[in-house]
Amino acid sequence: MISPAADIDVRPVTEAEYPDWLRAVNTGFLRAPTDPPEIVEARRRQLAAVRLLGAFDGDRCVATYRSFDQEVTAVGGTPVPGNAVSSVTVTATHRRRGLLTRMIGRDLAEAKERGDVLATLIAAEYPIYGRYGFGPATAMAEWTVDVPRAGLDPRGSGPGDGSRIDLVDGAEVRKTGPELHERLRRVQPGAVSRSDLWWQLSTGSVRFETSWKEPYFAVYRSAAGQVEGMVSYRCDDRWGDAKQPQNTATVNWLIAVTPDAERALWRYLCSIDWIVRVRSGSRAPDDLLPLYLPDPRAAQITSQADWLWVRLLDVVRAMEARTYAGDGELVLDVVDPGGFTGGRYLLRASADGASCAPTTRSADLVLEAGQLARLWLGDESAVRLAALGTVQEERAGAARSADALLRTSRRPWCPDMF
Structure with missing residues (x-):
């Protein structure tokens, strides 16, 4: 018999309860x-750096929730403190009982109290998180490159300008990767911080799965010897009729801080013997990959979706953290059923910076917190949202004014899954 919802206890998970919590995550x-004991013990490495909530029906964990500290890069390069949300599940026997609402409400309130500017997540299901004030703030695309069609010269795959690409091992990635990623996230709106554990998991020095297989790692070094790009990838082993190779190189992740490094790494992947397809992994929706190829049509989008979702917890700090495309003023009337950010705000933006403060002036735009989150990183258009009816214009032309201030020349991108 299932207990009444009021009898289900939502609470922080103790170390002794962690295996049961992990079993509920896997079930969800x-x-x-059940994970092997060595995997459970390996996963305990993250306990000191995360906040775990569980819903317990008696001794059994029936819903799970995990959050941890994270920084998100705002437009212009400022890192903003945030609360990353992950491992959200409700066991099938206990759905529609308000357990997620209790967990997320508690966690967001604590994040607001800590001073976090926002919360983030990667949504497994689209319809769930809008009702909690989240909105999709970045998107992703994945390309599959038909290498023979791409038109690249197989005789000239190297950079050829004094730079070089080297295969390296996981130890080298752990040594040079974090600094490279820090350089990337200082200039990439939507990028998030990576912990030491992220690099350990990515290179296999810590393993959360028994099926983990070592990937290949390649780094791009400039003519001056500086690491400016890095890729992790794996290759399959498939042969067709008449002994023709049909192998695919699949990118786990690729980061680069210069267009030269990015171009060289993609061309390297397309030059590997026996590789006839390259799958790009998750990339920005306006990634340059197709345009690096003599025939851009050789790169076909095979997946496209929303990616990083944002929930603003402090409108003033969020709007003041980013830069703007021009000068102007905008009055935003933010509706927040969650009670964290509701109110009317005057945004004043210029090349010298921005200010945002509560105001009694008449609103230019009325929108819910989740819609403002969609606009914050510059990816979405207020004009589009007004056409959909999710943003209301109180002043004629206000949506166009908002786009002129908020939208970015390149689309924001989050390279990470968490």
Whole structure:
């Protein structure tokens, strides 16, 4: 018999309860419920750096929630403190009982109290998180490159300008990767911080899965010897009729801080013997990859979706953290059923910076917190949202004014899954 909702206890998870919490996570994501003991012990490495909530029906964990500290790069390069949300599940036997609402409400309130400017997540299901004030703030695309069609000269795959590409091992990635990523996220709106554990998991020095297989790692070094790009990838082993290779190189992640490094790494991947397809992994929706190829049509989008979702917890700090495309003023009337950010705000933006403060002036735009989150990183258009009816213009032309201030020349991108 299932307990009444009021009898289900939502509370922080103790170390002793962690295996049961992990079993509930696996159940929620339709994985094998029980991990081997060595995997459970390996996963304990993250306990000191995360906040775990569980819903307990008696002794059994029936819903899970994890959050941890994260920085998100605002437009212009300022890192903003945030609360990353992950491992959200409700066991099938206990759905529609308000357990997620209790967990997320508690966690967001604590994040607001800590002084976090926003919360983030990668949504497994689109319809869930809008009702909690989240909005999709970045998108992703994945390309598959038909290498023979791309038109690249197989005789000249190297950079050829004094720069070079080297295969390296996981230890080298752990040594040079964090600094490279820091350089990237200082200039990439939507990028998020990576912990030491992220690099350990990516290179296999810590393993959360028994099926983990070592990938290949390649780094791009400029003529001056500086690491400016890095890629992790794997290759399959498939042969067709008449002994023709049909192999695919699949990118786990690729980061680069210069167009030269990015171009060289993509061309390297397309030059590997026996590789006839390259799958790009998750990239920005306006990624330059197709345009690096003599025939851009050789790169076909095979997946496209929303990616990083944002929930603003402090409108003033969020709007003041970013830069703007021009000068202007905008009065935003933010509706927030969650009670964190509701109110009317005057945004004044210029090349010298921005200010945002509560105001009693008449609103230019009325919108819910989740819609402002969609606009914050510059990816979405207020004009589009006004056409959909999710943003209301109180002053004629206000949506166009908002786009002139908020939108960015390149689309924001989050390279990470968490």
